[in-house]
Amino acid sequence: MILFELAWRFALVSAIAFGGATAVIPEMHRFLVVENHWINDTTFTALFAISQASPGPNVLFVALFGWQVAGLAGAIVSTLAMCGPSSVFALLFEHYTGAHRDTRWMTVFRRALAPVTIGLLMATGAILAQGADHSAAAIALTIATVAVGVSTRFNPLWLIAAGALIGVLGYA
Numbered sequence: 001m002i003l004f005e006l007a008w009r010f011a012l013v014s015a016i017a018f019g020g021a022t023a024v025i026p027e028m029h030r031f032l033v034v035e036n037h038w039i040n041d042t043t044f045t046a047l048f049a050i051s052q053a054s055p056g057p058n059v060l061f062v063a064l065f066g067w068q069v070a071g072l073a074g075a076i077v078s079t080l081a082m083c084g085p086s087s088v089f090a091l092l093f094e095h096y097t098g099a100h101r102d103t104r105w106m107t108v109f110r111r112a113l114a115p116v117t118i119g120l121l122m123a124t125g126a127i128l129a130q131g132a133d134h135s136a137a138a139i140a141l142t143i144a145t146v147a148v149g150v151s152t153r154f155n156p157l158w159l160i161a162a163g164a165l166i167g168v169l170g171y172a
Contacts, residue, residue, distance in 0.1 A: 059079070062078050
């Protein structure tokens with residue numbers, strides 16, 4: 001029953017994953033952590049962080065979530081359910097819109113998706129910060145990183161390195 005639930009939920013979020021799988025992290029958090037209590041906040045954030053630090057596709061976290069919930073079968077089911085529907089939609093959309101790329105409705109459609117994607121990614125950041133920020137120093141570091149990232153063209157890899165150093169030194 002858990003495998004069917006994982007397949008169904010990941011297939012649903014796959015259908016709305018504009019901006020990639022990370023854009024629907026809040027919905028995954030809702031059904032994995034809040035509704036079903038299969039994963040706690042700290043584990044959810046840690047699995048996401050591990051997947052992003054690992055080489056390979058950025059959708060790797062879906063397999064880790066599935067593994068945490070239902071072992072190897074959960075990892076396989078979650079990954080297939082997340083990648084399958086969105087891949088089919090992307091192929092069909094590209095096939096259909098290829099001939100209409102420069103039409104007015106396609107331009108409007110692409111522009112309309114931009115704020116949706118940005119909103120989903122901002123919600124993802126908020127969910128992940130809630131799971132990772134357990135002290136005043138960690139909250140301050142997150143706020144400072146977001147402020148620098150939004151207001152400057154500073155390379156975010158340096159911000160990540162600074163955050164890692166601060167964590168290793170025990171300040172956050």
